[in-house]
Amino acid sequence: MSKPVTIALDAMGGDHGVEVVLPAALDKVNASSQLNLLLVGEPDKLNEKLRSLGAADHPQLEVQPASEVVEMDDSPAQALRNKKDSSMRVAIDTVKCGRASACVSAGNTGALMATARFVLRTLPGIDRPAICTTLPSHRGHTHVLDLGANVDSKAEHLMQFAVMGSELARAVDGKPSPSVALLNVGEEDIKGNEQVREAAALLVETDLNYVGFAEGDDIYLGDADVVVCDGFVGNVALKSSEGVARMIRNFIAEEFKRNLLTRGLGALALPVLKRLGERIDPRRYNGASLLGLGGIVIKSHGSADALAFAHAIDIAVVEVEKDIPNRIRAHLESIFEQRQVV
Amino acid sequence: MSKPVTIALDAMGGDHGVEVVLPAALDKVNASSQLNLLLVGEPDKLNEKLRSLGAADHPQLEVQPASEVVEMDDSPAQALRNKKDSSMRVAIDTVKCGRASACVSAGNTGALMATARFVLRTLPGIDRPAICTTLPSHRGHTHVLDLGANVDSKAEHLMQFAVMGSELARAVDGKPSPSVALLNVGEEDIKGNEQVREAAALLVETDLNYVGFAEGDDIYLGDADVVVCDGFVGNVALKSSEGVARMIRNFIAEEFKRNLLTRGLGALALPVLKRLGERIDPRRYNGASLLGLGGIVIKSHGSADALAFAHAIDIAVVEVEKDIPNRIRAHLESIFEQRQVV
Numbered sequence: 001m002s003k004p005v006t007i008a009l010d011a012m013g014g015d016h017g018v019e020v021v022l023p024a025a026l027d028k029v030n031a032s033s034q035l036n037l038l039l040v041g042e043p044d045k046l047n048e049k050l051r052s053l054g055a056a057d058h059p060q061l062e063v064q065p066a067s068e069v070v071e072m073d074d075s076p077a078q079a080l081r082n083k084k085d086s087s088m089r090v091a092i093d094t095v096k097c098g099r100a101s102a103c104v105s106a107g108n109t110g111a112l113m114a115t116a117r118f119v120l121r122t123l124p125g126i127d128r129p130a131i132c133t134t135l136p137s138h139r140g141h142t143h144v145l146d147l148g149a150n151v152d153s154k155a156e157h158l159m160q161f162a163v164m165g166s167e168l169a170r171a172v173d174g175k176p177s178p179s180v181a182l183l184n185v186g187e188e189d190i191k192g193n194e195q196v197r198e199a200a201a202l203l204v205e206t207d208l209n210y211v212g213f214a215e216g217d218d219i220y221l222g223d224a225d226v227v228v229c230d231g232f233v234g235n236v237a238l239k240s241s242e243g244v245a246r247m248i249r250n251f252i253a254e255e256f257k258r259n260l261l262t263r264g265l266g267a268l269a270l271p272v273l274k275r276l277g278e279r280i281d282p283r284r285y286n287g288a289s290l291l292g293l294g295g296i297v298i299k300s301h302g303s304a305d306a307l308a309f310a311h312a313i314d315i316a317v318v319e320v321e322k323d324i325p326n327r328i329r330a331h332l333e334s335i336f337e338q339r340q341v342v
Numbered sequence: 343m344s345k346p347v348t349i350a351l352d353a354m355g356g357d358h359g360v361e362v363v364l365p366a367a368l369d370k371v372n373a374s375s376q377l378n379l380l381l382v383g384e385p386d387k388l389n390e391k392l393r394s395l396g397a398a399d400h401p402q403l404e405v406q407p408a409s410e411v412v413e414m415d416d417s418p419a420q421a422l423r424n425k426k427d428s429s430m431r432v433a434i435d436t437v438k439c440g441r442a443s444a445c446v447s448a449g450n451t452g453a454l455m456a457t458a459r460f461v462l463r464t465l466p467g468i469d470r471p472a473i474c475t476t477l478p479s480h481r482g483h484t485h486v487l488d489l490g491a492n493v494d495s496k497a498e499h500l501m502q503f504a505v506m507g508s509e510l511a512r513a514v515d516g517k518p519s520p521s522v523a524l525l526n527v528g529e530e531d532i533k534g535n536e537q538v539r540e541a542a543a544l545l546v547e548t549d550l551n552y553v554g555f556a557e558g559d560d561i562y563l564g565d566a567d568v569v570v571c572d573g574f575v576g577n578v579a580l581k582s583s584e585g586v587a588r589m590i591r592n593f594i595a596e597e598f599k600r601n602l603l604t605r606g607l608g609a610l611a612l613p614v615l616k617r618l619g620e621r622i623d624p625r626r627y628n629g630a631s632l633l634g635l636g637g638i639v640i641k642s643h644g645s646a647d648a649l650a651f652a653h654a655i656d657i658a659v660v661e662v663e664k665d666i667p668n669r670i671r672a673h674l675e676s677i678f679e680q681r682q683v684v
Contacts, residue, residue, distance in 0.1 A: 138589060148527050151535040185490050185577040193493040193574055216581025220589045229578070232535055235527040236575050237582040239558025244583045247480060247562045248590050248622055255618045265611045272604050276597045280590055 014106025076114035137222030155198030287312030356448025418456035479564030497540030629654030
């Protein structure tokens with residue numbers, strides 16, 4: 001970090017709350033003197049955990065009180081209307097008022113999206129924010145959006161997602177013109193459903209590096225930097241992928257635990273298996289960006305551990321440094337100006 | 343097999359045509375004296391390959407001439423209108439006229455579905471046929487449909503898919519009342535898109551063992567015997583899953599090839615890695631059923647090798663023995679009768 005950055009953390013959100021958020025926070029501030037973290041939540045719980053971590057007076061950690069907690073099964077409307085002093089809401093409010101430059105929450109996705117949208121508003125030209133994450137590929141990684149913020153996306157929405165994903169990839173990966181593909185069921189132009197075909201027609205009119213259709217497996221080949229899809233489709237792709245990866249990890253463990261001989265081999269091969277485990281460790285990809293908002297909000301997986309939550313904080317820092325919302329805003333403005341000229 | 347079964351094979355279809363289909367066919371007839379295979383395609387090519395395999399006069403293999411071949415990039419309409427003597431079409435015709443009880447093709451999916459639908463027609467009560475395959479799970483396997491025959495499926499279509507998948511699971515797995523789930527983006531009732539919510543309402547009215555919504559990863563947990571979805575969504579789920587599995591297989595190979603030591607470990611661990619490879623080998627799951635037609639049609643992967651194609655033949659045999667189309671027809675009739683009574 002070249003200058004100080006302040007990030008707000010919803011310290012009560014997710015399956016583990018303070019037990020995960022605070023160790024992750026401490027780890028991050030110890031690694032960088034430029035990072036300040038606002039720990040948002042119930043002060044008693046926070047201070048107790050800070051004391052137990054020996055970090056009660058850490059100069060880069062500050063407690064920001066919030067008396068309520070959004071539960072994983074609260075509906076977005078419930079969270080928004082009835083929990084105005086929740087750790088999630090207060091964390092987002094600190095972004096709105098400029099005290100923090102971004103916030104990170106492991107709380108429930110629907111409530112986080114609804115609250116962020118209500119407080120931070122969408123950028124001009126954005127109808128619907130989208131959830132974007134990076135997935136590993138043979139060549140590095142692929143940015144995929146939307147992963148579940150929207151169902152029944154129209155062509156225009158998919159085009160907006162493409163702009164958001166492209167700006168994110170450009171800033172984060174340093175690629176001047178990231179390639180963008182539309183997720184479809186076949187690579188031929190004739191296949192696919194109506195909104196995808198219409199979105200393709202819109203995308204060729206933009207200055208994006210649109211490279212055509214991709215199929216589900218192309219996400220992992222890494223031929224495109226950004227893969228765009230409706231949130232229903234993206235969510236199913238993401239969850240299916242997680243399911244397969246988990247199944248294979250279990251199969252590997254089962255095969256090496258089959259008998260004494262295979263156990264011995266497993267012990268010998270531990271460094272290899274560990275490297276493999278790291279390469280497919282979902283924690284290394286934890287942290288999804290809520291794009292299209294007037295501020296930076298990162299969603300951590302609800303079951304994230306401290307290592308995974310720390311990775312989500314890293315993503316927030318990068319997006320602050322790269323000023324992602326303003327990049328998206330500027331790119332959309334240029335597209336709309338171009339349309340008006342035509 | 344308790345009595346003789348005749349299956350027609352599109353011997354020219356797929357990436358490898360006779361080179362894969364004939365070795366697979368020979369393998370299967372050598373394994374079962376009750377199986378007869380019609381090899382549909384260009385007689386010269388077929389007879390030459392049969393001679394090279396030493397199977398020119400095999401009593402269970404018969405050549406059925408067809409002068410044309412549907413190419414992988416032929417559109418369904420082209421294949422249907424202009425290639426009436428294709429190996430694919432003739433294979434399906436033998437099912438129609440009753441000479442074969444099922445056919446297997448590795449040819450292009452769109453053409454196969456269009457031709458099968460034109461020749462064999464859909465069953466009464468079925469608006470759209472669907473593509474169904476089994477995917478591995480922690481507990482065994484899951485039947486998933488539709489995998490790409492239909493986009494923009496309506497609730498009524500999803501209900502019909504559920505009946506088809508349920509009958510397949512009941513017959514093939516011997517479960518009296520297979521559990522059926524709808525693929526969705528969240529397990530709560532409020533989530534999802536309109537057609538999924540409407541389909542849920544239809545399904546609770548049937549006698550199916552409908553167990554609610556499933557997410558992408560649930561396919562691989564195996565909590566439901568049958569997972570139903572729109573073809574666009576199912577195709578993306580399937581392809582994404584294949585992509586992740588392939589990536590992890592490559593990562594495993596890379597990690598064990600990293601240096602001399604890891605190569606040595608890989609050699610030692612070969613039996614373990616081989617077992618693992620077999621458990622996640624997509625060839626063991628090759629063969630998708632085109633359900634809802636007045637006959638049995640199995641689609642093999644275009645790039646299938648002989649082992650994989652042989653597995654698709656196995657699926658055809660099972661569906662013949664279990665009389666799948668008639669089971670689906672009977673179940674749908676009972677549902678429609680029930681609706682009329684109500």
